[in-house]
Amino acid sequence: MTVIRLTRLGKxxxxxxxxxxxxxxxxxxxGFVEILGFYNPMxxxxxxxxxxxxxxxxxxxxxxxxxxVARIAAKA
Numbered sequence: 001m002t003v004i005r006l007t008r009l010g011k012x013x014x015x016x017x018x019x020x021x022x023x024x025x026x027x028x029x030x031g032f033v034e035i036l037g038f039y040n041p042m043x044x045x046x047x048x049x050x051x052x053x054x055x056x057x058x059x060x061x062x063x064x065x066x067x068x069v070a071r072i073a074a075k076a
Contacts, residue, residue, distance in 0.1 A: 001023070001024045001062075001063075001064065002021055002022065002023060002024065002033065002058065002061075002062065002063040002064075003021070003022060003023075003024045003063060003064050003065070003066060004019065004020070004021050004036065004055070004058055004059075004063050004064070004065040004066065004069050005019075005020065005022065005065070005066040005068075005069055006018070006019060006020075006039065006066070006068060006069060007020050007022075007032065010042075014042055015041065015042065016038065016039075016040050016042070017038065017039045017040070017041075018032075018035055018037070018038050018039075019035070019036045019037045019038065019039060019050060019055075019069060019072075020032035020033070020034065020035050020036065021033045021034045021036060021058050021063055024064075034054065034058075036050060036051050036054050036055050036058070037049045037050035037051055037055075039072055048072060048075070048076050050072075050073060050076050052076075055073060
C-alpha cells in the first residue's frame with residue numbers, strides 16, 4: 001500500500017520535512033516514489049509547499065495520508 005508521509009531532513013534540532021509518496025513497508029527516510037512538497041516547522045510562519053494536483057491524484061488512486069500529513073494539508 002502506498003502512503004503519503006513526512007521524511008525528515010535537516011540538522012539536529014532543526015528539522016525540515018519532505019512530503020513524499022512511499023510504500024508503507026519502507027522505513028521513514030528510505031526510498032520514495034515521488035516528492036509532493038515540503039514542510040518547515042522551524043520558521044515563524046511554518047512554511048508549507050504542497051503540489052495539490054499531485055496530492056489529489058495520489059489520494060484518488062488509493063494512497064493513504066498519515067495523520068500528520070492530513071492535518072498539515074488541511075491547513076494549506
